[in-house]
Amino acid sequence: MLKGLIGKKLGMTRLFMGEGRVVPVTMIELGPCTVVQVKTPQGDKYAAVQLGFGVKKAKRTTKPLAGHFKKAGVDPKAVLKEFPVADPAAYSVGQEITADLFAPGEKIKVTGTSKGRGFSGVVKRHGFGGGRDTHGCTTHDAPGSIGASAYPSRVFKGKRLPGQYGSHRTTVRNLSVVDVRPEQNLMLVKGAIPGAVGGIVLVEKA
Secondary structure (H helix, E strand, O other), X not given: OOOEXXXXXXXXXXXXXHHHOEEEEEEEEEOOEEEEEEEOHHHHOOOEEEEEEOOOOHHHOOHHHHHHHHHHOOOOOOEEEEEEOOOHHHOOOOOEEOHHHOOOOOEEEEEEEOOOXXXXXXXXXXXXXXXXXXXXXXOOOOOOOOOXXXXXXXXXXXXXXXXXXXXXXXXXXXXXXXXXEHHHOEEEEEOOOOOOOOOEEEXXXX
């Protein structure tokens, strides 16, 4: 059974549930995803399906990918991802898979690229308290002393310091599906997911 789909983060809103509860949810445009290739243990040494999501102009598609899509008989897709399956024979090239793969109440994990925040200091990147705000302090956002005295006379590997913050692959697990609307290709997930609005995400069963 296929365990995941490709989607796009649309933003956040809130739902008013029973008993006056307010639940923050993230809206994900989930599918429809098209099966572009079926990989079998006999030919590819493993079982998986390659899904395509989104629309891409033919003139912006590289020749190797254009040939790949032409062989499958599908329009060029913006994103291609593989998902392992137990029985590849259950899927065929050109088949469309929609958001009804998931059901409300299910637990999922969502993988995306976190927001890139550039080069950041320790206060923003690691939540350090910073220096004092009074009495002539000039090191408000500095990390402070980082050495280890005379022994071992070096900075330990892994020391939290300023540097590139964000823009890396992130997975959030055990999120709850609040609602699925296949006719709108929409999934509502409780809480936040990685990435900016418009970012591509992978949604998989937990």
